[in-house]
Amino acid sequence: MDMIGQQLMNAVMLGTMYSLVAIGFSLFFGTMNVIHFSHGDISMLGAFIALFFVPIITQYSVLGSVIMFIGAIVIVAVLGIFLSGLVIQPLQSSPQLYTLLATLEAGLVIREAIRLFYPGGKMSQKFPIIFPSGGFSIGGLTIRFDQLFILAIGVAVFVATVLIVNKTSLGMAIRAYSQDKEASMMMGVSESKVIAVTFALGSALAAIAGILHGTYYREVIYTMGLTSGIIGFSAATIGGLGSIWGAIVGGYLFAFIQTSVSAFVPGGSEYRDVIAFGVMILFLLFRPTGILGERQSERV
Amino acid sequence: MKKMRTLFLPILVILALVISGCAVSPGSGSGNGSKKQTVKIAFIGPLTGGNSRIGLGGRNSARLAVYDANHNKNNKYHYELVEYDDENTTQAGNQVALKASSDPSVIGGIAHYGSVVALATVDTYHKAGFPTMIWGAVHPDITLGNDYKEIFRVPGTQIDQNKQAAEFVTKLGFKKVGVLYDTTDYGRGHFKYFKENLQKLGGQIVAEMPVQPDQQDLNAELTKIQAKKPDLIWFAGLAPEGVRVKKQMDAMNIKTQFMGVSGLVNEEYNSALGAEGSEGSLAIIDGAPTSSLPGGEKFMKDYKARKYSEAPEAYGPFAYVSTDLMIQAIEKVGPDRKKVTNWLDTKVKNIDSMIGKVTFNEHGQNDMPLFTPMVSQDGKWVPYAESEYQTGKRKLPGKK
Amino acid sequence: MLEINGLSSGYGKIEVLHQINLHVDEGEVVSVLGANGAGKTTLMRTIINLIHARSGTIKYRGKDITHLKTHQIHALGIGIVPEGKRLFEKMTVMENLRMGCFLEKNERVIAERIEKAFDMFPRLKERKDQLSGTMSGGEQAMLTIARGTMSDPDLLIMDEPSFGLAPVLINEMFSIIKRISQEGKTVLLVEQNAWKGLEISDRGYLLQKGEVILEGKSSELKENSLVKKAYFSN
Ligand SMILES: Nc1ncnc2c1ncn2[C@@H]1O[C@H](COP(=O)(O)OP(=O)(O)OP(=O)(O)O)[C@@H](O)[C@H]1O
Ligand SMILES: [Mg+2]
Numbered sequence: 001m002d003m004i005g006q007q008l009m010n011a012v013m014l015g016t017m018y019s020l021v022a023i024g025f026s027l028f029f030g031t032m033n034v035i036h037f038s039h040g041d042i043s044m045l046g047a048f049i050a051l052f053f054v055p056i057i058t059q060y061s062v063l064g065s066v067i068m069f070i071g072a073i074v075i076v077a078v079l080g081i082f083l084s085g086l087v088i089q090p091l092q093s094s095p096q097l098y099t100l101l102a103t104l105e106a107g108l109v110i111r112e113a114i115r116l117f118y119p120g121g122k123m124s125q126k127f128p129i130i131f132p133s134g135g136f137s138i139g140g141l142t143i144r145f146d147q148l149f150i151l152a153i154g155v156a157v158f159v160a161t162v163l164i165v166n167k168t169s170l171g172m173a174i175r176a177y178s179q180d181k182e183a184s185m186m187m188g189v190s191e192s193k194v195i196a197v198t199f200a201l202g203s204a205l206a207a208i209a210g211i212l213h214g215t216y217y218r219e220v221i222y223t224m225g226l227t228s229g230i231i232g233f234s235a236a237t238i239g240g241l242g243s244i245w246g247a248i249v250g251g252y253l254f255a256f257i258q259t260s261v262s263a264f265v266p267g268g269s270e271y272r273d274v275i276a277f278g279v280m281i282l283f284l285l286f287r288p289t290g291i292l293g294e295r296q297s298e299r300v
Numbered sequence: 301m302k303k304m305r306t307l308f309l310p311i312l313v314i315l316a317l318v319i320s321g322c323a324v325s326p327g328s329g330s331g332n333g334s335k336k337q338t339v340k341i342a343f344i345g346p347l348t349g350g351n352s353r354i355g356l357g358g359r360n361s362a363r364l365a366v367y368d369a370n371h372n373k374n375n376k377y378h379y380e381l382v383e384y385d386d387e388n389t390t391q392a393g394n395q396v397a398l399k400a401s402s403d404p405s406v407i408g409g410i411a412h413y414g415s416v417v418a419l420a421t422v423d424t425y426h427k428a429g430f431p432t433m434i435w436g437a438v439h440p441d442i443t444l445g446n447d448y449k450e451i452f453r454v455p456g457t458q459i460d461q462n463k464q465a466a467e468f469v470t471k472l473g474f475k476k477v478g479v480l481y482d483t484t485d486y487g488r489g490h491f492k493y494f495k496e497n498l499q500k501l502g503g504q505i506v507a508e509m510p511v512q513p514d515q516q517d518l519n520a521e522l523t524k525i526q527a528k529k530p531d532l533i534w535f536a537g538l539a540p541e542g543v544r545v546k547k548q549m550d551a552m553n554i555k556t557q558f559m560g561v562s563g564l565v566n567e568e569y570n571s572a573l574g575a576e577g578s579e580g581s582l583a584i585i586d587g588a589p590t591s592s593l594p595g596g597e598k599f600m601k602d603y604k605a606r607k608y609s610e611a612p613e614a615y616g617p618f619a620y621v622s623t624d625l626m627i628q629a630i631e632k633v634g635p636d637r638k639k640v641t642n643w644l645d646t647k648v649k650n651i652d653s654m655i656g657k658v659t660f661n662e663h664g665q666n667d668m669p670l671f672t673p674m675v676s677q678d679g680k681w682v683p684y685a686e687s688e689y690q691t692g693k694r695k696l697p698g699k700k
Numbered sequence: 701m702l703e704i705n706g707l708s709s710g711y712g713k714i715e716v717l718h719q720i721n722l723h724v725d726e727g728e729v730v731s732v733l734g735a736n737g738a739g740k741t742t743l744m745r746t747i748i749n750l751i752h753a754r755s756g757t758i759k760y761r762g763k764d765i766t767h768l769k770t771h772q773i774h775a776l777g778i779g780i781v782p783e784g785k786r787l788f789e790k791m792t793v794m795e796n797l798r799m800g801c802f803l804e805k806n807e808r809v810i811a812e813r814i815e816k817a818f819d820m821f822p823r824l825k826e827r828k829d830q831l832s833g834t835m836s837g838g839e840q841a842m843l844t845i846a847r848g849t850m851s852d853p854d855l856l857i858m859d860e861p862s863f864g865l866a867p868v869l870i871n872e873m874f875s876i877i878k879r880i881s882q883e884g885k886t887v888l889l890v891e892q893n894a895w896k897g898l899e900i901s902d903r904g905y906l907l908q909k910g911e912v913i914l915e916g917k918s919s920e921l922k923e924n925s926l927v928k929k930a931y932f933s934n
Binding site: 172173182183185190191 | 748750769770771774775780786787788789790795798799802803805851
Binding site for chain 1: 348349350352483508509510511512514515516517519520521523524527540543544547548550551552553568572574
């Protein structure tokens with residue numbers, strides 16, 4: 001029993017990080033109809049930018065960690081806006097394939113930039129431990145403090161995102177824009193502002209995922225965005241592209257499948273990705289619009 | 301404005317291609333001042349990436365061998381080392397293997413640290429008739445799994461290594477072993493021979509988890525292993541993955557003893573984990589620590605004198621001896637690939653070298669069953685026998 | 701109030717509007733008439749810069765708005781009831797109304813306007829929490845008009861607001877437009893229902909193949925044979 005609980009916790013950690021990336025994919029597709037293939041690399045960038053703040057973080061310094069989080073998030077949000085202006089908006093009226101290629105290339109450029117220009121960027125970088133270490137046991141289940149922090153931050157961010165999109169006027173603008181661009185502009189919604197906010201929000205979430213990844217595994221490497229990007233995209237797709245809750249559900253589902261295969265199938269680790277992606281594909285065969293997608297896929 | 305932006309895309313694409321294309325860059329050898337005929341030898345290894353410390357240590361050692369040869373007045377030829385980066389990936393490995401072996405001016409190669417890479421390239425060397433000394437890869441099949449005359453290896457194989465590793469583990473009293481191995485031939489090979497030998501000695505594998513070498517999250521696997529309460533967690537893979545395993549063990553507060561294979565003996569392991577994280581980790585290496593090799597002291601002195609910025613690491617001596625043997629062959633029979641291959645194939649019997657005697661068997665494999673268990677102490681790999689763990693001054697973290 | 705001079709626009713290589721001159725004065729109701737495909741919708745969309753003008757100028761209260769963004773034009777006080785309703789279908793009636801006054805941040809003002817909209821269309825009040833996409837065509841038409849007035853615009857541009865309404869409701873709708881006009885708003889109206897449109901408007905323009913071929917007082921246009929022809933030959 002405690003084994004199942006422990007594995008559940010492992011899956012929840014993974015799922016939290018996947019979902020944070022998946023939401024961005026969903027947001028971008030929902031509002032702009034684009035699949036932003038460098039989104040995983042944005043997440044990686046978040047982790048590396050956070051590393052620049054390392055000198056101010058002594059182990060578990062609360063203020064240092066907060067500054068690092070906020071600093072990295074803000075910088076990545078701005079970079080996200082910049083990237084959308086560079087490779088996505090100019091191609092809006094071109095065939096989708098162009099956007100796809102452009103975002104793929106942008107991801108490559110980001111990765112190579114880190115690999116070449118970050119000191120020692122080809123190797124894993126040590127990431128600071130920003131949450132208290134240690135933990136406690138209840139009924140044979142060991143819960144680490146960093147896991148609690150990651151979960152708490154994840155849930156808080158999910159709730160905040162849903163609130164922003166559903167309850168604020170900015171969120172209303174995003175939703176209106178995603179349902180009918182022109183009509184929203186006739187009501188006074190600024191297109192460039194919606195795009196900027198969407199990219200800032202999605203990129204900020206990705207940065208958070210990157211930082212959590214860093215502190216959870218205690219290391220980051222320039223290729224980490226490749227995996228999180230592919231998984232985030234898959235998670236958003238089975239959740240129903242455009243749906244935020246869908247992306248969250250998709251992220252956790254992917255993590256549960258992976259972890260279950262590793263944990264409960266003998267020798268399963270080797271096949272965990274194959275099986276997880278396989279299940280995703282099967283899912284899409286039977287529910288092409290994703291778990292929470294409606295007939296035409298609910299948008300944002 | 302819009303036009304300007306759309307113009308930017310092709311530029312971006314070109315930039316990206318340029319950046320990704322210039323990853324492979326052969327270096328240059330030592331200077332050439334004499335009137336002797338110049339003979340080129342290739343050095344191939346991971347010069348960048350997570351295993352680059354080992355690669356650069358091997359490269360420096362090969363440079364040292366070339367330097368020594370060029371300063372030996374009796375030598376007929378002047379040698380030049382052509383350096384290639386295999387990035388420890390099969391893709392880059394295949395590219396540089398082809399590049400080196402298809403250049404007729406390069407007579408032979410000192411190649412590869414990664415077994416997976418070496419397994420992928422031996423065919424190329426064989427087809428090109430390119431005599432190759434494997435300096436750091438230990439999978440048995442690289443030499444034993446084929447009849448290629450061109451492939452030689454000074455370091456021992458995984459078979460011998462794991463026989464001794466199992467004996468070491470048993471001697472320390474570890475009986476229940478939880479295993480993580482990477483799913484490459486390298487990891488699988490190690491695990492196969494480790495398991496065989498451990499079971500012969502009465503040990504037990506309580507959990508075995510194959511993981512992909514790039515798998516980031518190992519929490520599920522470690523949770524499962526830990527549930528079996530092993531007294532040793534043994535990992536077969538290279539140092540960057542080993543770092544990942546150990547970091548996650550630490551995060552999960554797993555205090556069980558950790559041990560790796562020869563691929564873990566890389567100072568990168570200690571520096572990535574910090575002295576605190578690496579303290580007490582076990583592993584095993586081919587041969588012996590440089591200082592206790594027959595020619596070890598001279599090697600270290602010469603190596604220091606050359607002021608290389610990287611340490612020779614675990615396989616430096618093997619790279620040196622491999623290069624030296626290649627040069628001896630060329631001195632004897634001239635810069636001719638076929639003749640060099642034949643000489644190495646038939647004449648290397650009980651040859652003295654800085655690591656001791658070298659004898660190539662019918663597979664070109666050195667029969668040298670010498671291995672040394674290592675322990676990480678104060679952020680450095682040291683021979684277990686010379687460590688404070690041996691004297692009892694320190695206790696392995698997993699020992700009660 | 702609105703002054704259009706020499707305006708041309710179109711789609712891709714095709715120019716649809718040629719050298720349009722048109723003006724709307726403060727307080728007027730002006731009808732734009734024309735057969736299907738004459739370019740009425742294209743004109744409305746060009747005014748709010750959803751289609752870029754190729755030449756000519758559009759001035760609103762003396763200010764050149766030809767190259768302003770759509771949302772900026774709206775912010776100047778221009779409300780829009782677009783052709784084809786264009787509701788936010790995944791939003792409730794309430795949310796659609798709130799979108800109508802997206803730039804208004806004062807909650808009290810918003811509440812008043814919503815009250816007023818419900819007053820105008822009591823039907824919407826009953827359905828306030830329904831998703832607009834699930835409403836009947838008539839209800840949707842009402843919501844579109846209500847949404848267009850939510851920002852309390854000075855100029856209301858309406859493109860076929862009566863489309864899809866039952867005859868009874870059409871009459872009701874025209875009285876509402878009249879009411880809007882009596883409240884002091886200026887209206888630029890495209891109406892399929894030419895007679896009814898002319899009845900409530902002061903002046904009118906007749907478009908044919910993207911050109912203004914006739915303009916004048918509504919009462920005169922009603923009698924004009926060209927107008928009759930435009931609406932019956934198609
Ligand atoms: N998106 C478009 N692309 C190309 N041509 C278009 C487009 N929209 C309209 N047109 C063409 O422009 C011309 C004018 O169309 P418009 O919609 O302005 O007519 P309309 O007067 O509003 O007609 P209706 O009474 O049917 O609404 C037509 O010939 C139409 O085919
Ligand atoms: Mg029309």
